[in-house]
Amino acid sequence: MTVLVTGGAGYIGSHMVWELLDHGEEVVVLDRLSTGFDWAVPEAAELVVGDIGDQKLVEQTMKRRGVDAVIHFAGSIIVPESVSDPLGYYLNNTVKSRALIESAVRCGVKHFIFSSTAAVYGSPEKIPVTEENPLVPESPYGTSKLMTELMLRDTAAAHDFAYTALRYFNVSGADPKKRTGQSTKGATHLIKVACETATGKRPHMEVFGEDYPTRDGTCVRDYIHVSDLVNAHYLALERLRKGRGSLVANCGYGRGYSVLEVIDTVKRVSGKNFAVAKSGRRPGDAVAIVASAERCFAELGWKPAHDDLEEIVTHALNWENLLARRNRL
Numbered sequence: 391m392t393v394l395v396t397g398g399a400g401y402i403g404s405h406m407v408w409e410l411l412d413h414g415e416e417v418v419v420l421d422r423l424s425t426g427f428d429w430a431v432p433e434a435a436e437l438v439v440g441d442i443g444d445q446k447l448v449e450q451t452m453k454r455r456g457v458d459a460v461i462h463f464a465g466s467i468i469v470p471e472s473v474s475d476p477l478g479y480y481l482n483n484t485v486k487s488r489a490l491i492e493s494a495v496r497c498g499v500k501h502f503i504f505s506s507t508a509a510v511y512g513s514p515e516k517i518p519v520t521e522e523n524p525l526v527p528e529s530p531y532g533t534s535k536l537m538t539e540l541m542l543r544d545t546a547a548a549h550d551f552a553y554t555a556l557r558y559f560n561v562s563g564a565d566p567k568k569r570t571g572q573s574t575k576g577a578t579h580l581i582k583v584a585c586e587t588a589t590g591k592r593p594h595m596e597v598f599g600e601d602y603p604t605r606d607g608t609c610v611r612d613y614i615h616v617s618d619l620v621n622a623h624y625l626a627l628e629r630l631r632k633g634r635g636s637l638v639a640n641c642g643y644g645r646g647y648s649v650l651e652v653i654d655t656v657k658r659v660s661g662k663n664f665a666v667a668k669s670g671r672r673p674g675d676a677v678a679i680v681a682s683a684e685r686c687f688a689e690l691g692w693k694p695a696h697d698d699l700e701e702i703v704t705h706a707l708n709w710e711n712l713l714a715r716r717n718r719l
């Protein structure tokens with residue numbers, strides 16, 4: 391039995407590959423290396439360079455390696471980019487996911503885990519957000535992910551096929567053993583940006599909006615350690631293999647931090663008092679998004695091991711320092 395990880399050369403995907411290898415799984419990665427890096431794929435996993443929409447390649451790989459489960463991370467993830475290029479997002483995230491799901495069905499792959507997002511909820515009125523919250527994405531990115539969830543739902547109803555869609559909140563941090571981390575160029579996520587500023591890669595950073603109705607005026611998010619997130623996927627894989635059926639679940643910790651709290655933590659942990667400029671609101675930002683993770687706890691038996699903002703930041707900074715040293719060589 392082999393697990394096919396699409397996007398396994400990227401940030402979350404490469405952590406997933408390590409998680410699977412740590413559990414003794416056989417792994418094949420499919421990645422076209424548009425944003426990921428071949429060096430991020432551990433040697434113990436096979437890397438197939440190609441597109442998830444290339445059904446010939448995907449099906450050959452599934453058959454050749456005896457794939458029993460797909461964990462699907464490959465996709466485009468930048469919200470503003472999805473607004474300016476909606477059709478590109480529907481192609482990458484929806485049309486190609488459709489092709490991948492079809493390949494799985496054709497090859498008899500019965501287990502499918504999908505990387506979904508809290509963006510399917512848009513700006514939730516109630517916090518914490520449960521899976522029953524209305525699904526009203528506010529960007530083509532969120533819609534493209536929701537459409538894939540719906541395709542999976544209907545495919546599971548029609549075929550011998552079960553899926554888990556995990557709706558991620560704010561994924562951050564890096565492998566505690568420093569084997570991989572977030573290497574994406576031009577990343578826009580808060581903890582990554584703050585760590586790049588702390589290590590001198592950026593001269594300063596900006597806070598987008600300080601007039602929100604929150605405790606300090608900045609937006610609140612549920613930051614979750616990437617290692618806990620991939621562990622939830624591993625538990626989801628075990629659950630699918632036991633035949634427990636399809637599941638949609640939030641992946642967050644159920645608590646939120648403001649932008650200023652995150653920046654203070656990065657300053658404290660790094661010991662660097664870097665420059666932070668005030669900036670206007672970023673279009674499309676929701677005031678506060680915090681998960682209700684009850685379903686993830688109950689259905690997967692998930693026990694987060696890194697629910698600590700200082701730890702998340704420490705691991706993110708460790709990786710940033712490692713990248714900086716590598717680039718200097």
Ligand code: UDP
Nearest residue numbers: 578579580583596597598609611649672675
């Ligand atoms: N943010 C910020 N400065 C940055 C990057 C992000 O103030 O350089 C804010 C952003 O406006 C949002 C929060 O940090 O309120 C989290 O943003 P991020 O892009 O990390 O994740 P999102 O919740 O948008 O997916």
